[in-house]
Amino acid sequence: MKYTVLSLFPEIIDTFFTASIMAKAISRGIVSYRSINIRDYAFDKHKTCDDAPYGGGAGMLMMPEPLSQALAAAGAKEADKRVIYLSPSGRLLTQDLAKDLSREQELILICGRYEGIDQRVIDIYVDDEVSIGDYVLSSGETAALALIDATYRLLDGVISHESLDEESFSGGLLEYPQYTRPEIYDNIQGQMRVPEILLSGHHENIRRWRLKKRVEKTFANRPDLLRNGIKKGLFDEETRKIIDELSGITEEL
Ligand code: SAM
Numbered sequence: 510m511k512y513t514v515l516s517l518f519p520e521i522i523d524t525f526f527t528a529s530i531m532a533k534a535i536s537r538g539i540v541s542y543r544s545i546n547i548r549d550y551a552f553d554k555h556k557t558c559d560d561a562p563y564g565g566g567a568g569m570l571m572m573p574e575p576l577s578q579a580l581a582a583a584g585a586k587e588a589d590k591r592v593i594y595l596s597p598s599g600r601l602l603t604q605d606l607a608k609d610l611s612r613e614q615e616l617i618l619i620c621g622r623y624e625g626i627d628q629r630v631i632d633i634y635v636d637d638e639v640s641i642g643d644y645v646l647s648s649g650e651t652a653a654l655a656l657i658d659a660t661y662r663l664l665d666g667v668i669s670h671e672s673l674d675e676e677s678f679s680g681g682l683l684e685y686p687q688y689t690r691p692e693i694y695d696n697i698q699g700q701m702r703v704p705e706i707l708l709s710g711h712h713e714n715i716r717r718w719r720l721k722k723r724v725e726k727t728f729a730n731r732p733d734l735l736r737n738g739i740k741k742g743l744f745d746e747e748t749r750k751i752i753d754e755l756s757g758i759t760e761e762l
Contacts, residue, residue: 510664511541511615512657513583513590515576517558517622519544521650525657534667547571550578559623568624576619576626580634589614592636595652596621597645599638604678606639607659618656620649675719681738682748683727685719717747724751728762736762 514522525531526542534540548556559569585592591613641652662668677684688703706718727734738744
């Protein structure tokens, strides 16, 4: 998978590719990356990339020409590339969308600044507008990093399949609570023990306990996911039974 990031501040993005799991993915040839500084395609001596919006209104907009020149240099119209504009007006980045995007050969990501970009660039070049959540950031770089992080970790060879199988959102549920050593943790509230069942060594009981905890946590924090899972028939019989057993859950949903 190749990531091409178009930005007015590529240095914000660049460091992400030099550390930790991402650096390993690059050294193994699973991921490659290039950043393009949109300002390099500005055509006046001040390297201007923004101007006031037609029709009035607050703030400035990114001008179409430098951005479209940068997109042309990135080969944005080539068939194996998917162009994404990070935008609060885009469709929401979910785990399903991250999976879909992780199957692409190359993602070209446009990071907006100011009040965003000229609509004509979206009309010509952009395949998807993607939002990372219902809030407004000051720039697209942090959103691009969230999208890159959510997608590259799904590529074969980056992290183990086992880690991905039971984490949040897999099978329509959030993850179960996790514990590590020490078994008894002395803290400001006194002593806290690891749940007994996790020390039992009984794999089947542990699996069932974790599934129950996943359902409880999803109900508490994201009942919309449970509703959605029921509607789409995502849950197997065992999960449905747990949902039904948890008193009143289905009615409350
Ligand atoms: N005027 C825009 C609006 O009201 O929708 C907000 C522009 S925002 C201040 C500047 C840039 O930040 C956007 O062009 C976009 O690239 C990025 N951005 C802000 N919030 C975002 C979000 N929730 N998801 C993805 N990108 C976001």
